Amino acid sequence: MRKRDKGMRGTLVTMERVENQISEEFRSLRSNIKFASFNKNIKTIVITSPSSGDGKTMTAANLAMVFSQEGKKVLLVDADLRKPSIHYMYGLVNDCGLCNFLIGQKDINAIIRSVYPNIDVITSGLTPPNPPELLGSVQMSDFISEVREQYDVVVFDTPPVLAVTDATLIANQSDGCLLVVRVKKNDVKDVIKVKEQLHFAGANLLGAVINGKKQVKNEYYYKK
Ligand SMILES: Nc1ncnc2c1ncn2[C@@H]1O[C@H](COP(=O)(O)OP(=O)(O)OP(=O)(O)O)[C@@H](O)[C@H]1O
Ligand SMILES: [Mg+2]
Numbered sequence: 001m002r003k004r005d006k007g008m009r010g011t012l013v014t015m016e017r018v019e020n021q022i023s024e025e026f027r028s029l030r031s032n033i034k035f036a037s038f039n040k041n042i043k044t045i046v047i048t049s050p051s052s053g054d055g056k057t058m059t060a061a062n063l064a065m066v067f068s069q070e071g072k073k074v075l076l077v078d079a080d081l082r083k084p085s086i087h088y089m090y091g092l093v094n095d096c097g098l099c100n101f102l103i104g105q106k107d108i109n110a111i112i113r114s115v116y117p118n119i120d121v122i123t124s125g126l127t128p129p130n131p132p133e134l135l136g137s138v139q140m141s142d143f144i145s146e147v148r149e150q151y152d153v154v155v156f157d158t159p160p161v162l163a164v165t166d167a168t169l170i171a172n173q174s175d176g177c178l179l180v181v182r183v184k185k186n187d188v189k190d191v192i193k194v195k196e197q198l199h200f201a202g203a204n205l206l207g208a209v210i211n212g213k214k215q216v217k218n219e220y221y222y223k224k
Contacts, residue, residue, distance in 0.1 A: 011058040012089055014065040015116070021215060026066045029209060033176065036206040042175040044144060044154045046079075046203070048167035049180035050190040051160045055211040057085050059180050060157035068118035072152040075112070077122045079156045079170055081131040084124035086157055090115045097125025101143060102134040108146055120151075131159075135169040144173050161194045171203035179205060183212040 014023045033042060047060040057080070064076040077098060078086035087094040092113060100106040101122075112120045128134055147154045156174065158167035171177040177198055181191055191208075198205050 012061055012065065014062040014069070018069070022062075023066070026062045029063060029178075030066045030070070033178075033206055037176065040175070042206070043148050043152065044156070044174040044176070045206070046156045046158055046167060046171040046174045046177040047180060047209075048158045048161050048171065048177060048194075048198075049182070050162045050186050050194045052083070052163065054160070054180045054182040054186060055209075056080075056160070056180050057089070057157050059178070059209050059211065060155050061086065061089050063178075064119055064153070064155045065116075067153045067155075068116060071118065073118055073150075075120045075122065075147055075151040075154045077147070077154060077156045078124040079135065079166070080159045081124050081128055081134070081166065082159050082164065086121060087123040090121055092121065092123055094123045094125065097123035098143070099125035099128050099134065101125070102137060102139045103128070104139070108143065131166050132164070132169060135166050140170070141173060144170075161197055162190060168197055168201035168203065171198055172201045175204060176206040177203040179208045180211050181208050183210060183214075185212070 013020065014026050017023060033045065047056050047063070049056045060076060064074045068074045076086060078084045079098060081099055084094055096106060097111050101108055101111050111122050111125065115121045134140065156170050158170055161167050179191070179194060179198070195205065
């Protein structure tokens with residue numbers, strides 16, 4: 001296992017330590033998504049952030065896990081065609097995935113992999129020279145319509161908004177978008193800029209995930 005493989009696997013905390021504080025935060029995030037959506041059914045959710053290393057992949061994978069833990073049929077899609085990493089998290093070989101479908105090389109069922117009960121994964125597949133063209137294509141719209149039919153929740157991991165347009169192209173076609181903001185790393189101006197870009201792209205911004213905030217012990221927690 002390479003160093004990066006190890007690192008990414010360790011971030012799937014909601015599977016390994018169901019009862020810990022971080023898992024509880026992800027369950028809160030799951031509830032907040034439901035509250036944020038009122039009576040609109042949010043099925044397709046894009047996870048993005050201003051820059052690289054903010055915690056998008058970690059958030060996407062753990063969110064997928066907590067949705068599956070409440071019995072939802074979940075699909076996690078690695079739509080970061082430039083720097084894919086979902087396959088590291090599940091120890092998969094990224095030899096076939098979303099990109100292979102988008103260029104018409106594979107059927108949708110041939111790229112879906114079952115990793116846990118209730119969670120399927122689609123890795124990014126081959127590396128294309130033109131991600132925005134593929135992600136803004138009719139094939140991508142068809143892909144989103146198809147997976148909406150097959151799953152209760154579809155989570156898209158994407159590249160950073162300030163670097164490339166890829167995330168906004170998917171957010172435009174999805175039910176909701178979550179902006180991951182890493183404390184002490186992301187500049188407020190950059191966060192505002194990303195919010196504006198997502199808004200301009202027609203994304204339904206559900207809210208922000210504040211990643212890396214110091215944990216404050218709550219004296220008033222309720223223990224079973
Ligand atoms: N709150 C946190 N505390 C400690 N480590 C974290 C935290 N959030 C993320 N990390 C680690 O930071 C690294 C980057 O996280 P991740 O890969 O999820 O970011 P990303 O936004 O997807 O980056 P990229 O844009 O490069 O794909 C990973 O090694 C991850 O395990
Ligand atoms: Mg990532």
